[in-house]
Amino acid sequence: MLGNGGCRSEAQRSGKILIDYTRNYRTSIAVAAFSLRAKPNSAIAIPVSWEELSKLKASDVTTVENIRGRLARRRLDPWKDYWTSRQRLRIP
Numbered sequence: 001m002l003g004n005g006g007c008r009s010e011a012q013r014s015g016k017i018l019i020d021y022t023r024n025y026r027t028s029i030a031v032a033a034f035s036l037r038a039k040p041n042s043a044i045a046i047p048v049s050w051e052e053l054s055k056l057k058a059s060d061v062t063t064v065e066n067i068r069g070r071l072a073r074r075r076l077d078p079w080k081d082y083w084t085s086r087q088r089l090r091i092p
Helices: 067-073
Strands: none
């Protein structure tokens, strides 16, 4: 997690999850699920379940070349409860 000094570089956060709370502003740009990322290997931003998270080797392992196989192997939808989740955003 970021704090004073932060852990923004990939080398500093190896084996850690980056929670970038600085992106939580109205003017911040979010990456939609299944969007291509600006990476040389055409990585895809994908939703993952908590169970899957510990098994991922890196954030860019899903690419345009292997996405079909990954989706075919899925057993559960990590977003299955998305539409039934009751949350309220407080707008100042």
